[in-house]
Amino acid sequence: MNVLSDNFAMFREGFLGTVELTALSAVLALVLGTLIAAFRVSPVPALRIFGSAWVTLLRNTPLVLLFLAVTLGLPALGLKGWDSFWLAVMALGCYTSAFICEAIRSGINTVPVGQAEAARSIGMTFSQTLGQIVLPQAARTAIPPIGSLLIALAKNTAIASGFNVTELGSVQKTLNAASGYNIYVIFLWIAICYIIITFTISGLFRLLENRLAVAR
Amino acid sequence: MSEISVTKDAAPAADALVVLSKVNKHFGALHVLQDIDLTIARGEVVVVIGPSGSGKSTLCRTINRLETTDSGSITIDGKPLPQEGRELARLRSDVGMVFQSFNLFAHKTVLENVTLGQVKVRKKARKEAEEKARTLLDRVGVGAQADKYPAQLSGGQQQRVAIARALAMDPKVMLFDEPTSALDPEMINEVLEVMQQLARDGMTMVVVTHEMGFARSAANRVVFMADGRIVEEARPDQFFSNPRSDRAKDFLSKILHH
Numbered sequence: 001m002n003v004l005s006d007n008f009a010m011f012r013e014g015f016l017g018t019v020e021l022t023a024l025s026a027v028l029a030l031v032l033g034t035l036i037a038a039f040r041v042s043p044v045p046a047l048r049i050f051g052s053a054w055v056t057l058l059r060n061t062p063l064v065l066l067f068l069a070v071t072l073g074l075p076a077l078g079l080k081g082w083d084s085f086w087l088a089v090m091a092l093g094c095y096t097s098a099f100i101c102e103a104i105r106s107g108i109n110t111v112p113v114g115q116a117e118a119a120r121s122i123g124m125t126f127s128q129t130l131g132q133i134v135l136p137q138a139a140r141t142a143i144p145p146i147g148s149l150l151i152a153l154a155k156n157t158a159i160a161s162g163f164n165v166t167e168l169g170s171v172q173k174t175l176n177a178a179s180g181y182n183i184y185v186i187f188l189w190i191a192i193c194y195i196i197i198t199f200t201i202s203g204l205f206r207l208l209e210n211r212l213a214v215a216r
Numbered sequence: 217m218s219e220i221s222v223t224k225d226a227a228p229a230a231d232a233l234v235v236l237s238k239v240n241k242h243f244g245a246l247h248v249l250q251d252i253d254l255t256i257a258r259g260e261v262v263v264v265i266g267p268s269g270s271g272k273s274t275l276c277r278t279i280n281r282l283e284t285t286d287s288g289s290i291t292i293d294g295k296p297l298p299q300e301g302r303e304l305a306r307l308r309s310d311v312g313m314v315f316q317s318f319n320l321f322a323h324k325t326v327l328e329n330v331t332l333g334q335v336k337v338r339k340k341a342r343k344e345a346e347e348k349a350r351t352l353l354d355r356v357g358v359g360a361q362a363d364k365y366p367a368q369l370s371g372g373q374q375q376r377v378a379i380a381r382a383l384a385m386d387p388k389v390m391l392f393d394e395p396t397s398a399l400d401p402e403m404i405n406e407v408l409e410v411m412q413q414l415a416r417d418g419m420t421m422v423v424v425t426h427e428m429g430f431a432r433s434a435a436n437r438v439v440f441m442a443d444g445r446i447v448e449e450a451r452p453d454q455f456f457s458n459p460r461s462d463r464a465k466d467f468l469s470k471i472l473h474h
């Protein structure tokens with residue numbers, strides 16, 4: 001009679017699916033977001049244009065449309081053979097990268113320009129200046145909003161259930177269809193699973209914030 | 217050390233280290249640098265003075281291309297300043313710069329501030345870099361602060377660390393942009409003394425400052441700027457006792473009688 005114990009394997013699979021989808025999309029979003037932020041502050045005009053086009057495009061496209069574009073568009077472009085999980089990682093990672101980029105860029109804007117000038121004046125290159133001096137100081141301002149963005153990402157993974165990916169959203173749909181269980185109880189357990197994930201993310205980010213605050 | 221030639225039109229001597237020729241720069245409609253010709257010989261100490269807004273900082277910053285120029289040429293040790301990229305970075309590492317607002321790396325300790333460029337730019341081993349950093353910090357009198365963060369230091373100490381950071385790169389020339397203007401009066405001398413010592417040791421220096429005492433005792437030449445032009449160049453004793461241009465007379469009367 002208990003939804004959770006009756007379907008524990010399914011819940012576990014869905015939970016792990018959401019965790020993996022969140023984690024891998026987060027890694028992609030952080031790497032891309034940092035790279036695009038670097039583009040946006042680089043001295044090369046072409047990179048700056050590419051960066052702002054990336055942000056404008058992805059930030060203003062509804063995520064569902066992006067999923068459609070990736071799942072229908074990539075195969076049409078000849079990129080066949082990707083399974084739906086990795087397509088979902090692509091869509092979520094690229095989408096979130098646009099927001100991460102902007103969080104990092106606003107962090108960069110809080111670093112006094114004299115810091116980068118001092119770095120350049122001792123002969124550091126653009127990437128050294130960014131990596132050694134600017135980004136570490138930008139991180140302190142950028143970390144809290146990035147935490148919020150990753151929590152939003154965790155919840156956005158539910159959209160993947162509509163695209164043939166096993167995660168918590170798809171578990172909920174399957175169980176709802178299976179009937180026999182109270183729909184509110186299903187909902188409750190699913191919600192608890194999401195809360196575990198989002199609380200873990202916010203806990204990690206609180207730790208990170210404290211760590212950075214101590215290391216001035 | 218006051219014997220070095222001050223004639224303005226001395227042809228770029230064999231040991232001319234920094235040569236600016238016909239340098240022009242605009243900020244929008246503002247013509248901040250107008251046909252600047254300036255040659256700095258190896259080992260020479262040049263003090264740049266002039267009213268606020270006359271383009272002294274901009275001049276200083278064009279010498280290591282923190283500001284771009286519109287026309288004219290700048291060479292350092294015979295090499296023209298590259299446009300961008302690695303070449304420019306390499307050349308910049310030979311030109312030390314000390315800022316009015318210190319600009320120490322806020323998230324790095326004093327020791328790391330002085331070590332970073334040696335390791336990342338000069339590719340020195342960390343141990344060797346730290347040894348050199350400690351020697352330099354001792355030399356500017358802040359050896360005891362090595363493990364502190366910049367915010368824990370007084371302004372005078374921070375500026376001395378900034379000088380050590382620049383010296384760690386073994387620069388051919390040092391640029392100082394009003395290095396004591398952000399300091400409380402009691403800290404000005406500790407920084408000036410370090411700079412005096414540097415001048416005595418033969419460092420080539422371009423110093424934007426209003427510290428007349430420093431100019432008189434350490435400078436080989438005073439360059440007076442107004443409205444983006446070099447209006448007058450002279451030996452310090454000549455310039456302060458007998459300025460030729462009206463702009464310089466006017467300026468000196470304002471800063472010497474207050």
Ligand SMILES: Nc1ncnc2c1ncn2[C@@H]1O[C@H](COP(=O)(O)OP(=O)(O)O)[C@@H](O)[C@H]1O
Pocket residue numbers: 243246248266267268269270271272273274275
């Ligand atoms: N980044 C900038 N953009 C626009 N105008 C500037 C900039 N930097 C300086 N200026 C202007 O150029 C003039 C010269 O400035 P500056 O070189 O700082 O003079 P100084 O150091 O002699 O006081 C001033 O009028 C200043 O307002």
Ligand SMILES: [Mg+2]
Pocket residue numbers: 272273274394
């Ligand atoms: Mg200035």
